[in-house]
């Protein structure tokens with residue numbers, strides 16, 4: 688089978704080599720499309736692909752229409768909001784993700800961002816410490832739990848909100864359960880967001896929630912920019928001079944935010960949460976193995992468009 692590895696943001700060389708080894712070892716052929724400039728490059732590259740490994744690459748209806756032989760797409764990572772699941776299902780294409788494989792990298796970045804903001808973006812200004820502060824984790828899944836675990840090691844108190852977990856499950860994973868977003872935001876010095884971008888979560892974090900944070904609150908977003916209501920964020924930061932926002936997903940209004948609020952905001956230029964050699968290898972090799980298994984045995988574990 689011809690497997691297209693399409694990564695606008697390339698994997699580390701070791702991950703590409705490992706993916707090749709697994710796929711070619713199982714008799715598949717690998718085509719590589721990295722750092723492509725236009726979506727049309729992806730559309731052109733899929734014409735003979737029978738399987739695809741992607742990252743945040745956009746698998747739209749147009750891509751699927753252009754890929755008549757495609758049987759499976761594996762998103763090497765957690766979030767699959769970049770894949771048109773309905774169109775994939777209509778084309779009979781199986782879509783999978785590789786949950787958990789890049790979580791540690793994202794969790795480490797969330798912690799790094801908290802320290803970066805606490806220490807005034809590494810300027811000489813007087814900062815604060817994380818010790819004794821309360822961190823609210825919004826969604827206590829693979830990444831959220833790791834963030835909680837690492838923050839606890841730094842002496843933070845952890846609260847977590849997760850509608851899919853019981854209080855007992857949250858408590859046994861080391862956090863104090865809370866039962867509403869309002870409670871999470873109003874009781875946390877730091878809030879770390881780990882919710883997916885879904886119709887129900889898009890623009891769900893705005894002025895009302897952000898201004899519930901206590902004095903000096905820091906909002907940390909290593910999830911998706913779409914979950915933030917950017918106008919509401921702007922208004923909250925305007926009204927509350929003590930609040931700060933740090934994100935791995937650059938807001939559309941970042942230039943304006945930075946101009947108005949300076950060091951109270953920070954965004955990475957390109958999403959880098961999962962961009963470690965280890966995460967690339969973990970997610971990339973898992974994706975390759977899932978494709979090999981799918982063609983060998985029909986295994987659909989991790990399918991997200993069932």
Ligand code: 3PG
Nearest residue numbers: 742743764765766961962
């Ligand atoms: C994910 O959903 O797995 C992360 O956001 C990582 O995305 P990336 O593979 O584009 O870095």
